[in-house]
Amino acid sequence: MKNLTLEDIKEILRIEVRKSILHSGHVSGGHNEIYDSMRKVKSLEKVYSKEINIRKSLLTEPNEVRKSVDKKLQNILESLEITLDKQSLNYKKLRSSFIDLYLLRFKWIKDMMDESGRTDDDFRREVDEKLNMNLFTELIEQTQSQQVTVNQEVHTDQKVSSLSKHQSTSISVGIDKFISEKYKLTSKSEMMMRTHLEMLIEEFGDISLGKLDRGMCVKFKDDIRKLPRNRSKIQQYRNLDFHEQVSLNVDEKDRISTTTVNNILGYVSSFMKWSRINGFVEVNFFEGMKLKKQIRQRDERDRFTEKEIKKIFQKHNYIEFTEVENHKYSNYWTPLISVFSGMRLNEICSLYLDNIIQDKVNGRKKIWCFNILEEPDRPDKHLKTLSSKRVVPIHDTLIDLGFIEFVEL
Incomplete structure (x- = not known):
């Protein structure tokens, strides 16, 4: 199973447009000869009624409409071996476009019943204009070409600008x-x-x-x-x-x-x-x-006072809330390392055992350090900037608390 892509969305919608054109032709077909005017009026009333009902449902029961569309899309995606992820942005885009297309189909049926003279390509252009998905690029290019021709005929002294090949990139x-x-x-x-x-x-x-x-x-x-x-x-x-x-x-x-x-x-x-x-x-x-x-009230973050920090790390509070006695060691050590080293959260959480080293700092005797670096064979170890690569001495307080013994277990 693969994930839903924008190209998948476009192809699904193109197929639905073809189905809509066939369906519209089937519903409206033969009205001008086979059906009398009264039956034509009744058919139009039926189409109007369906359209009003679905528009009303979109306002009063939008979740029910979405569930109905989800069922149809589930079958389509399964047939294409595409994963159904209702929370993905691409799926929401597909569902929204599907509903818009369904509403356009009502309009198209009415146009055909009224013998407006519009063609299938007119419907395709209208879909592209509504969905903004570039589904039928050949029609867009044809329309642009026609517009240029008309403008050249009517305003021969004016330049008509069009998008270059690069600018036409989606x-x-x-x-x-x-x-x-x-x-x-x-x-x-x-x-x-x-x-x-x-x-x-x-x-x-x-x-x-x-x-x-x-x-x-x-x-x-x-x-x-x-x-x-x-x-x-x-x-x-x-x-x-x-x-x-x-x-x-x-x-x-x-x-x-x-x-x-x-x-x-x-x-x-x-x-x-x-x-x-x-x-x-x-x-x-x-x-x-x-x-x-502009910092909004809910975004304001005051720094912890020294009194608050002492309260957080007070033995009774810290032992209880980090649950270290229940072997929640990461809860216990991560805040302590942060306080005594100034390291970023992702730097602490991506430490491996061999990142705890003994090294000479400023020519002094070997001391315990955190070796912070990016390692190609470890995809979770990523540095924010090149200057983030460094060796950080382990604070004596962490050593006194038994961090080295914990690492060597």
């Missing part, structure tokens, strides 16, 4: 290229980077990079500021797509922090800077877009 392809050039990126860092960058696709669809403009980028910043924190974990949010989460307009205290917003904008700005250098966009509209950090 956001998803750009993200893949950008990440592939990152050196020594851990799987965790890649997942975080990809999650933040794919929010562009959640916002605008998988459009061409060259279509992004300043207004769109400002809208993206404004929208992510409205997102609820833990949006993929908290039950009331996790089944909603990006736009549904934004439209909730949750209280400021329940939104993602300014730090998180700036982290997202930082990743996106780096991506757009790379895109500009590589010719995918002309301007990095995200440059300088980070927010001034």
Whole structure:
């Protein structure tokens, strides 16, 4: 079983569009000759009624609609040997697009019954315009070509700008290229980077990079500021797509922090800077877009006072809450190492036994030290910067508490 990708989403939607066109033709077929006007009116009323019911359900029972769509998508994904992960961003994108497509199908059936003269390609273009997924690139190119021709005929003295080949690159392809050039990126860092960058696709669809403009980028910043924190974990949010989460307009205290917003904008700005250098966009509209950090009340973190630190590490409290007597040794040693060494949490948690060494420091006699370094054969050992590589003497208090004896057990 493989994970659901953006290309999988596009192919599933293309198939559904073909089915929708066939279904619309079947429902509306023959009305102009076989059915009389009254039967045609009744058929239209039936279509309108179905559309109203589903739109009403989306407002009053959205979870029931999603469950119904989930059942259909489960069968589709199983047939394609794709893992069903309802919490993944790609799945939410697929489900949201599936619902939008279903609603468009009602409109298409009505258009065909009304003998509007619209073609199947018109429906495909409308789908692309609605979903912003570049499903039918050949139609987009054809439309752009026709627009250029019309503009040249009507305004021969005006230049018509069009996207270059590089600027027509979709956001998803750009993200893949950008990440592939990152050196020594851990799987965790890649997942975080990809999650933040794919929010562009959640916002605008998988459009061409060259279509992004300043207004769109400002809208993206404004929208992510409205997102609820833990949006993929908290039950009331996790089944909603990006736009549904934004439209909730949750209280400021329940939104993602300014730090998180700036982290997202930082990743996106780096991506757009790379895109500009590589010719995918002309301007990095995200440059300088980070927010001034205004610390909200819920984000305020006062430093522990000396009195509070003594209380935390008071023997009775510390032994009880770290549960060292129940062999929770990591709970016991990690805070102590942090206090007496200043090491980062990930540096402490990724220590191996052979990272505890005896070494000469400043030409003195050998003393016990933490050897902090990046090791290619140990993927969990990753340094934040090159300067993070260092040897840190183990504090006498840790030795007195029996840390070396614990290591040598």
